Amino acid sequence: MSIEVSGGRRGLTDPVIAATILAAIPDQPLETQRKMNYFVTPRGRRLNEYEVLCCYTQPTPDWIPGGLDWGDWTQKFHGGRPSWSNESTELHSTDWHKHRDPAFRWHALYVKDKAEEWRYTDRFLKAYSADGHVRSIDPVWRDEVLGDYLGAFGFSEYGLFNSHSSVVRDCLGDTLRMSSAMIGLDKVDNAQMIQAERTFLAKLVPGFDESTDVPKNEWTKGSIYKGARETVEEIWQGTYDWNEILFSGHMVYDPLFGQFVRREFFLRLSAYYGDNLTPFFINQMQLYHSQTKGITTDMFHTCLADDPEFGDYNKRLLRAWSDKWLPRTVNALKDFMGIFAKIPEIKGVTSKDAIEAALERVFDDWKRDYADPIGYKVDTSALIKTVLTGLK
Amino acid sequence: MAISTATKAATDALAVNRAPVSVGAQEVHRWLQSFTWDFDKNRTKYSTKYKMANDTKEQFKLIAKEYARMESVKDERQFGSLQDVLTRVDAANRVHPKWNESMKVISNFLEVGEYNAIAATGMLWDSATAPEQKNGYLGQVMDEIRHTNQCGYINYYFAKQGQDAAGHNDARRTRAIGPLWKGMKRVFSDGFISGDAVECSINLQLVGEACFTNPLIVAVTEWASANGDEMTPTVFLSIETDELRHMANGYQTVVSIANDEAASKYLNTDLNNAFWTQQKYFTPVLGMMFEYGSHFKVEPWVKTWNRWVYEDWGGIWIGRLGKYGVESPASLRDAKKDAYWAHHDLFLLAYALWPTGFFRLTLPTAEEAEWYEANYPGWYDMYGKVYEEWRARGCEDPSSGFLPLQWFAENNHPIYIDRVSQVPFCPSYSKGASTLRVLEFNGKKHSFSDQWGERMWLSEPERYECQNIFEQYEGRELSEVIAEGHGLRSDGKTLISQPHTNKDGKLWTLDDIKKIGCVFADPLKAL
Numbered sequence: 001m002s003i004e005v006s007g008g009r010r011g012l013t014d015p016v017i018a019a020t021i022l023a024a025i026p027d028q029p030l031e032t033q034r035k036m037n038y039f040v041t042p043r044g045r046r047l048n049e050y051e052v053l054c055c056y057t058q059p060t061p062d063w064i065p066g067g068l069d070w071g072d073w074t075q076k077f078h079g080g081r082p083s084w085s086n087e088s089t090e091l092h093s094t095d096w097h098k099h100r101d102p103a104f105r106w107h108a109l110y111v112k113d114k115a116e117e118w119r120y121t122d123r124f125l126k127a128y129s130a131d132g133h134v135r136s137i138d139p140v141w142r143d144e145v146l147g148d149y150l151g152a153f154g155f156s157e158y159g160l161f162n163s164h165s166s167v168v169r170d171c172l173g174d175t176l177r178m179s180s181a182m183i184g185l186d187k188v189d190n191a192q193m194i195q196a197e198r199t200f201l202a203k204l205v206p207g208f209d210e211s212t213d214v215p216k217n218e219w220t221k222g223s224i225y226k227g228a229r230e231t232v233e234e235i236w237q238g239t240y241d242w243n244e245i246l247f248s249g250h251m252v253y254d255p256l257f258g259q260f261v262r263r264e265f266f267l268r269l270s271a272y273y274g275d276n277l278t279p280f281f282i283n284q285m286q287l288y289h290s291q292t293k294g295i296t297t298d299m300f301h302t303c304l305a306d307d308p309e310f311g312d313y314n315k316r317l318l319r320a321w322s323d324k325w326l327p328r329t330v331n332a333l334k335d336f337m338g339i340f341a342k343i344p345e346i347k348g349v350t351s352k353d354a355i356e357a358a359l360e361r362v363f364d365d366w367k368r369d370y371a372d373p374i375g376y377k378v379d380t381s382a383l384i385k386t387v388l389t390g391l392k
Numbered sequence: 393m394a395i396s397t398a399t400k401a402a403t404d405a406l407a408v409n410r411a412p413v414s415v416g417a418q419e420v421h422r423w424l425q426s427f428t429w430d431f432d433k434n435r436t437k438y439s440t441k442y443k444m445a446n447d448t449k450e451q452f453k454l455i456a457k458e459y460a461r462m463e464s465v466k467d468e469r470q471f472g473s474l475q476d477v478l479t480r481v482d483a484a485n486r487v488h489p490k491w492n493e494s495m496k497v498i499s500n501f502l503e504v505g506e507y508n509a510i511a512a513t514g515m516l517w518d519s520a521t522a523p524e525q526k527n528g529y530l531g532q533v534m535d536e537i538r539h540t541n542q543c544g545y546i547n548y549y550f551a552k553q554g555q556d557a558a559g560h561n562d563a564r565r566t567r568a569i570g571p572l573w574k575g576m577k578r579v580f581s582d583g584f585i586s587g588d589a590v591e592c593s594i595n596l597q598l599v600g601e602a603c604f605t606n607p608l609i610v611a612v613t614e615w616a617s618a619n620g621d622e623m624t625p626t627v628f629l630s631i632e633t634d635e636l637r638h639m640a641n642g643y644q645t646v647v648s649i650a651n652d653e654a655a656s657k658y659l660n661t662d663l664n665n666a667f668w669t670q671q672k673y674f675t676p677v678l679g680m681m682f683e684y685g686s687h688f689k690v691e692p693w694v695k696t697w698n699r700w701v702y703e704d705w706g707g708i709w710i711g712r713l714g715k716y717g718v719e720s721p722a723s724l725r726d727a728k729k730d731a732y733w734a735h736h737d738l739f740l741l742a743y744a745l746w747p748t749g750f751f752r753l754t755l756p757t758a759e760e761a762e763w764y765e766a767n768y769p770g771w772y773d774m775y776g777k778v779y780e781e782w783r784a785r786g787c788e789d790p791s792s793g794f795l796p797l798q799w800f801a802e803n804n805h806p807i808y809i810d811r812v813s814q815v816p817f818c819p820s821y822s823k824g825a826s827t828l829r830v831l832e833f834n835g836k837k838h839s840f841s842d843q844w845g846e847r848m849w850l851s852e853p854e855r856y857e858c859q860n861i862f863e864q865y866e867g868r869e870l871s872e873v874i875a876e877g878h879g880l881r882s883d884g885k886t887l888i889s890q891p892h893t894n895k896d897g898k899l900w901t902l903d904d905i906k907k908i909g910c911v912f913a914d915p916l917k918a919l
Contacts, residue, residue, distance in 0.1 A: 025555050056565065076855045113460075165518035177510055
């Protein structure tokens with residue numbers, strides 16, 4: 001028979017071709033080691049699919065710690081800057097391939113979860129609208145807070161999303177890169193879901209303005225988000241060290257400012273103002289925050305702070321970065337306190353004592369989960385006092 | 393408190409119409425362009441000589457959750473086929489042995505391109521100013537993660553279920569031993585991420601994806617299927633459904649710089665350099681993988697190349713961009729000549745260097761030799777005769793003590809490596825265009841095989857400083873290099889690479905190589 005195959009004949013199903021193929025296949029497999037990436041040290045007891053599909057996809061040479069290749073880069077930037085290089089970050093590691101997403105999400109698992117969340121969102125919105133829930137929302141909360149301040153918070157999430165672009169370009173590990181892209185996508189997802197909620201309200205409530213004009217004006221010119229905007233701008237475009245971008249955004253700013261705004265303001269207060277819609281979206285964001293926390297604490301605590309050779313050095317640097325980013329974050333919170341003057345007061349909920357208790361929860365969580373593991377000493381009471389000076 | 397007018401209106405509306413309402417992806421996306429804001433430091437961290445327009449829109453308008461939904465549906469279909477039907481019919485064990493070997497290279501090498509494209513599109517996401525354009529690049533970032541995982545999945549599947557797992561199970565480290573790897577890094581890794589951001593986009597999207605992934609990802613599925621492999625079409629065709637969005641991104645990049653003055657000065661030079669960069673490696677390597685890595689053939693590589701590269705890409709796709717000042721690359725004519733013989737020249741060298749691979753290679757059978765001669769008249773006199781001589785001298789038999797590399801030395805045909813493309817060449821024994829030029833810079837010699845690459849090096853020698861295998865392994869004995877690079881099977885003595893795929897043939901061991909005493913030497917030092 002001719003060895004040129006035409007007419008769409010397939011080796012698997014065409015009897016003549018298949019017979020030739022089967023005759024050529026050895027009687028026994030030539031190799032008994034069937035585990036791909038068998039040389040990888042698993043994080044758990046056994047290598048999992050995430051480790052098989054992700055580990056060592058980054059082709060770095062061995063002079064970038066953890067790399068398996070040798071030699072220089074085959075093509076560098078104009079002027080000779082390397083494709084990837086150790087000097088792109090101040091932190092040091094004995095192995096940039098050590099990081100693992102605690103949920104072991106490779107692409108298929110990540111999109112599967114998010115697709116389910118989108119389908120459920122669609123079903124929820126249909127049920128919510130058919131049930132007439134929107135009637136119970138306090139109009140000031142709906143028109144001012146959701147229309148303006150929730151919309152403005154979307155810009156904070158959007159700015160943080162964009163801060164991941166240079167991280168995705170520059171970071172030195174494969175699992176680091178994939179995790180960074182996913183936690184970045186979660187941030188733009190948050191921004192888009194905030195807009196989705198506003199668009200949804202506009203469909204239900206005649207006159208509700210879904211456009212981004214008012215929130216954008218609030219974000220860029222208003223006082224409530226001024227400190228937040230300045231911090232996000234600095235994280236996004238003022239910082240070049242990809243580790244510092246991740247640390248400032250996910251280990252200082254978002255666990256403090258983001259958590260207060262999402263959990264302690266929008267999530268806690270919504271029900272008091274008759275709003276059962278916003279908690280649906282905020283709870284999705286809280287899920288992403290929790291997953292991100294798992295990822296970034298693995299990066300900075302498990303891998304970098306506990307690095308066998310550079311752990312102490314890294315911790316000193318992380319404490320220095322905390323010194324740098326904490327005041328800006330506190331300032332962002334202080335400015336945000338101005339929002340309480342915009343909503344009808346509810347005693348024990350929006351009064352000063354309740355706000356203080358909310359801040360204590362956020363700062364206590366942050367101290368335990370982010371500051372203590374790197375030995376960062378902080379007087380949270382003093383910081384809370386500073387924030388509260390922003391209350392009008 | 394009294395209800396507002398708006399709440400009353402909503403209540404009244406609800407009394408009339410209780411139809412459930414939701415929000416679609418497009419309804420959210422229409423606001424995306426307004427998500428950004430101006431501030432002093434809002435500019436890219438990666439320099440480019442071009443200016444991308446602020447209001448560039450994207451063609452495919454996705455939001456994060458809709459992207460996830462779309463991709464998840466594709467995954468269900470793909471993994472469903474792989475894990476269900478194909479496993480039940482033992483499909484991985486019904487692949488021709490030559491093709492099983494080819495997929496060790498094709499899937500893993502494509503994987504590194506997909507991986508580096510994550511970083512490349514991260515850079516483009518950073519460089520764009522318009523939120524919609526950023527969004528398009530973000531979609532591609534996620535796609536490239538998907539494709540990285542998919543390519544890995546093919547090696548994973550073949551390792552778990554196929555006839556020879558070695559090479560599939562550890563390609564990410566054993567690929568570093570041999571000379572084909574550096575060329576792949578240049579064309580599909582560093583070429584994507586190191587340079588002017590727009591130049592990188594041209595390399596990745598306008599040339600890499602629009603031109604070469606057509607043969608690489610689409611045409612390869614026909615070759616796979618002909619040789620019994622239905623796993624590769626299942627995965628690669630799913631990869632290709634995402635590539636349309638990437639081609640659109642590349643198109644939009646050109647649109648976004650079309651009105652910038654720099655475009656008229658630099659764009660066609662950047663395009664020509666990108667095209668030569670990609671074709672210098674892919675024209676010979678893809679042709680070699682298809683024709684020499686298979687038993688059953690689909691069509692001569694030169695025909696595939698002409699259709700995909702010359703007519704479709706060079707003619708139609710680039711033609712569409714003509715209104716933005718884009719011209720067909722000046723080097724296209726030289727590339728067309730390469731498409732005829734370059735892959736035959738390369739296989740001669742690759743086979744000679746077989747011990748440095750992570751896959752088994754096979755000499756053409758008598759039937760295959762006939763096919764080559766019929767489609768490439770003159771093939772036998774140049775290559776067929778040599779392969780016959782090698783076979784007669786026992787190149788497949790470990791007890792012969794003969795490595796084809798010796799034939800090159802005996803006949804005074806030194807093998808060099810082009811500094812810019814990292815592609816090996818033998819100027820004194822090749823049918824394709826191959827000239828040797830040697831230049832010295834900073835105390836080191838550099839060899840070049842063509843004027844286009846040499847010109848790139850002369851403009852910027854500091855970009856091309858990567859050592860090749862002769863420099864890296866100089867003075868070292870071959871078996872030592874193989875062992876250090878983990879080129880052995882799990883028995884600790886048999887090489888992963890072999891010079892045949894005969895089911896009854898003897899396998900070469902590290903000792904067989906050591907007995908020969910082959911020591912690496914840098915050919916440039918002899919000049």
